[in-house]
Amino acid sequence: MTTLLTHVTLFDGQGGEPLEDGALEIQDDGRIGWVGKTRELPRDIRAGAQKIDGGGQFLMPGLVDAHIHICWNGEESIFELLERDRSAILLEAVSLARRTLQQGTTSIRDVGGHEYIEMHLRAAVARGWIEGPRMKLSGRVISMTGGHGHFIAREADGPAEILKAAREQIKAGADTVKLMATGGSATPGQDVMASQLTQEELAAAVAAAHPMGRTVAAHAHGPSGIQNATLAGLDSVEHGSYLNEECAALMAERGTQLVVTLGVANPEIEDVHALTPIQRADYERRKDGIQSSRDRYIQTLQIARAHGVFLACGTDAGGNALAPHRHAMAREIELLIDYGVPPLDALTMGTKHNARVLRMEDEVGTLERGKWADLLLLRGNPLEDPRQLRAVAAVWKGGQAVDLRSGRLDD
Numbered sequence: 001m002t003t004l005l006t007h008v009t010l011f012d013g014q015g016g017e018p019l020e021d022g023a024l025e026i027q028d029d030g031r032i033g034w035v036g037k038t039r040e041l042p043r044d045i046r047a048g049a050q051k052i053d054g055g056g057q058f059l060m061p062g063l064v065d066a067h068i069h070i071c072w073n074g075e076e077s078i079f080e081l082l083e084r085d086r087s088a089i090l091l092e093a094v095s096l097a098r099r100t101l102q103q104g105t106t107s108i109r110d111v112g113g114h115e116y117i118e119m120h121l122r123a124a125v126a127r128g129w130i131e132g133p134r135m136k137l138s139g140r141v142i143s144m145t146g147g148h149g150h151f152i153a154r155e156a157d158g159p160a161e162i163l164k165a166a167r168e169q170i171k172a173g174a175d176t177v178k179l180m181a182t183g184g185s186a187t188p189g190q191d192v193m194a195s196q197l198t199q200e201e202l203a204a205a206v207a208a209a210h211p212m213g214r215t216v217a218a219h220a221h222g223p224s225g226i227q228n229a230t231l232a233g234l235d236s237v238e239h240g241s242y243l244n245e246e247c248a249a250l251m252a253e254r255g256t257q258l259v260v261t262l263g264v265a266n267p268e269i270e271d272v273h274a275l276t277p278i279q280r281a282d283y284e285r286r287k288d289g290i291q292s293s294r295d296r297y298i299q300t301l302q303i304a305r306a307h308g309v310f311l312a313c314g315t316d317a318g319g320n321a322l323a324p325h326r327h328a329m330a331r332e333i334e335l336l337i338d339y340g341v342p343p344l345d346a347l348t349m350g351t352k353h354n355a356r357v358l359r360m361e362d363e364v365g366t367l368e369r370g371k372w373a374d375l376l377l378l379r380g381n382p383l384e385d386p387r388q389l390r391a392v393a394a395v396w397k398g399g400q401a402v403d404l405r406s407g408r409l410d411d
């Protein structure tokens with residue numbers, strides 16, 4: 001029997017204002033059927049369906065997180081996590097995957113895994129052993145010797161080694177190849193403005209990935225790294241916190257996607273004293289940078305929008321000790337709005353645009369007939385109050401209602 005959601009404010013993710021008193025049909029095959037006004041529902045669809053009255057709540061596509069680290073908890077440092085037994089990492093990742101889904105994030109792109117645990121996680125979800133979002137994965141990140149994240153990376157130098165390193169990830173099951181094009185703040189002692197890996201080295205990853213139908217993503221903060229990545233033909237630049245006019249023009253011309261990660265640069269800290277010693281140390285180290293990175297990201301977003309750069313977003317949850325998974329996508333969209341992105345555009349970034357980064361735009365990201373019924377029902381309208389993104393009433397993935405009761409992140 002098909003399921004009918006009626007009397008909802010329906011945001012279809014296609015860029016327009018939401019439809020008042022909307023209805024959506026979930027077909028037996030888990031895909032979306034009819035979408036429109038409740039009062040215009042065809043009689044035959046209404047007759048044969050199980051009805052759920054949405055009572056004016058807000059229905060939108062499931063969120064898509066374009067930059068996450070599903071194996072790491074975002075509470076301990078990477079160095080602590082690397083000390084831990086592989087099985088313990090895996091068991092926590094199972095929990096993180098379920099909780100991510102419970103928050104309404106129905107698809108993710110992991111851009112930095114842990115000993116390929118994420119590949120097994122994806123397989124377990126696909127087989128129905130555990131609950132979790134749809135996943136696109138990068139496997140191990142690739143960095144130059146001693147580059148950003150070298151302690152977790154496949155280190156490689158020179159185009160030939162990069163080519164091999166990229167092919168190793170694809171062999172292991174990667175959908176995207178992730179490289180480090182500049183320094184990063186999570187690696188002690190690095191300069192985020194300094195480029196790492198040359199344009200030729202980055203281009204070698206493209207040469208490995210594109211013929212295999214895979215995408216290539218680069219971590220890049222400073223303009224020289226952003227420029228190298230764009231000229232090398234990469235699909236996306238991650239973070240891009242020091243985007244300038246010249247890089248933005250180049251990215252727009254080449255169609256390079258920018259995946260901003262605001263939450264990781266501006267951690268949500270209600271009480272400094274409640275932090276663990278590791279988190280406290282991380283916070284003290286980065287405290288001065290947090291305010292400036294906020295100002296800088298407002299500029300990055302303005303420049304990107306002015307030049308028409310394709311904008312997407314990710315949480316970077318798990319990326320460091322102050323990047324928790326709790327409400328991560330909700331918070332990312334709240335920050336986008338806070339930093340000046342119109343609410344409608346911010347919500348479109350977190351759904352339709354991110355689906356395109358994952359190359360899943362034909363399957364998810366908007367509420368259209370034939371796509372997967374990956375749905376998020378919120379108690380209030382996030383276009384009026386972004387905090388409503390945390391007020392999850394129900395989640396469906398592929399038409400299946402997700403159990404929200406067990407082990408929620410906001411318990």
Ligand SMILES: [Zn+2]
Nearest residue numbers: 111112316319
């Ligand atoms: Zn990251």
